[in-house]
Amino acid sequence: MTLDALDRARGEDAPVGTAITHAGSDRGSPTLVPVERYLSPEFAAREMASMWPRVWQIACTLDHVSEPGDYFEHRVGAISVIVVRGDDGVLRAFQNVCRHRANLLCTGSGQGLTELRCGYHRWAWSLDGRLREVPSRKGFGKLRNDEFPLFPAAVESWGPLVFVNLDPDAAPLLDQLEGMPEHASWIGIDDFRATFMVTMPVAANWKTVVDTFSETYHVQGLHREMLGSMDDIDAPQTVWGHTSMSTQRYGIPSPRFPDGLDDQTIWESFVLTQGGRMGVTEAGTVPEIPPGATLSDVITERIVAHQAANGVDLARFDPDQMLTLIQYNLFPNATVLVTPDLLSVLVATPGPDPDHATMTAINFTRAAGPDAPRTRPVDVQVGEGEVSLGFVLDADVSVAPRVQRGFHQPGFTHLALSSEECRIVNTHRNLERYLGIEPSELSGGPVA
Ligand code: FES
Ligand SMILES: [Fe+2]
Known part of the structure; x- marks a missing residue:
């Protein structure tokens, strides 16, 4: 017809x-x-x-970050969050900003990351967000690595969807998903x-x-x-x-x-x-x-x-x-x-x-x-x-x-x-x- x-x-x-x-x-x-x-x-x-x-928002899928070293950059407006699977298999998310002078640490998505190293002056963090290298460190005087970790963001998944939330006090993802997981459980x-x-x-x-x-x-x-x-x-x-x-x-x-x-x-x-x-x-x-x-x-x-x-x-x-x-x-x-x-x-x-x-x-x-x-x-x-x-x-x-x-x-x-x-x-x-x-x-x- x-x-x-x-x-x-x-x-x-x-x-x-x-x-x-x-x-x-x-x-x-x-x-x-x-x-x-x-x-x-x-x-x-x-x-x-x-x-x-x-707010919790979808960043990527588990298929993007299933292996250690997999990473995915999520952008919303000027905000950028890196989702990365650590060497220990744990999925983490960080604000995408260098603690030295704010350069973006990485863009896009990919595999095989072993560290998060800034391309500007080469500060480097391990994939769990701990600062591990500062070139020419002496010029900073007393700089303690544990005072400059990457800023963490919350990351959780539901099904194959990976969500991030920049609020460190965010309620768990499941709270925001409310009735959906149970409704979809079958x-x-x-x-x-x-x-x-x-x-x-x-x-x-x-x-x-x-x-x-x-x-x-x-x-x-x-x-x-x-x-x-x-x-x-x-x-x-x-x-x-x-x-x-x-x-x-x-x-x-x-x-x-x-x-x-x-x-x-x-x-x-x-x-x-x-x-x-x-x-x-x-x-x-x-x-x-x-x-x-x-x-x-x-x-x-x-x-x-x-x-x-x-x-x-x-x-x-x-x-x-x-x-x-x-x-x-x-x-x-x-x-x-x-x-x-x-x-x-x-x-x-x-x-x-x-x-x-x-x-x-x-x-x-x-x-x-x-x-x-x-x-x-x-x-x-x-x-x-x-x-x-x-x-x-x-x-x-x-x-x-x-x-x-x-x-x-x-x-x-x-x-x-x-x-x-x-x-x-x-x-x-x-x-x-x-x-x-x-x-x-x-x-x-x-x-x-
Ligand atoms: S801005 Fe990242 S090392 Fe300087
Ligand atoms: Fe439609």
């Missing part, structure tokens, strides 16, 4: 998508967010001073291995990018092709606090079609948007559905067979588990998309000004088990629009700069959010706490 035909088949006044009510967005009027938060250098400076150094998240990490500039504020991955309301606008194989209405959301979540069932049509859709149309929509999960690129005719089975059963079987070809046994997962995409939103800047056969992580960090961000997409494949060997992912940096992240994500990435441009229109003073966009409201609630903004600034009701 063509997109036009799909549009004609939809009902005009579909029910509002499932939304939670405790994010402060169910007030009987839109939740209004001042657009300055997306535009103002002063607001960006407040974020940089009060939020980024105090999936086997430790089985996933990172395959590639793509970093690209986006001409939009980091929150503009994050917002795109924080609601499903836009599916019926930006991703109309998905409506044939996705329930975008009954897509429950939960806000835990720092962390929030939405689940979306695929392999069935949107309730926006009052008369439903035939299996051929559902199949074509699924292949177009997620065919790779089955190893299918051309839809052709919908596969035969055995008596008593559903199209969801058939799609699930195909996904299981596709994974089995790679030695991954997913036969234990039923169609509801396999075809329900879970989307976790981790304040401030990460989206974790997961089903039993896929894990994909999207992160946005601030760029050089409020109109620019850096977006990172990390792709994972499932291995046979949690003890499967790790290999270094391929890391690539590309220009804006230089690489395709797939049909759906490309649409998400391309809309962000258009939104950012719209924010500059003089008449546009506030975003007007629905209860369906409660995870965006939640991002702002968290920001307010870190920045010490009274929540009343996020007002309800129309702007005069």
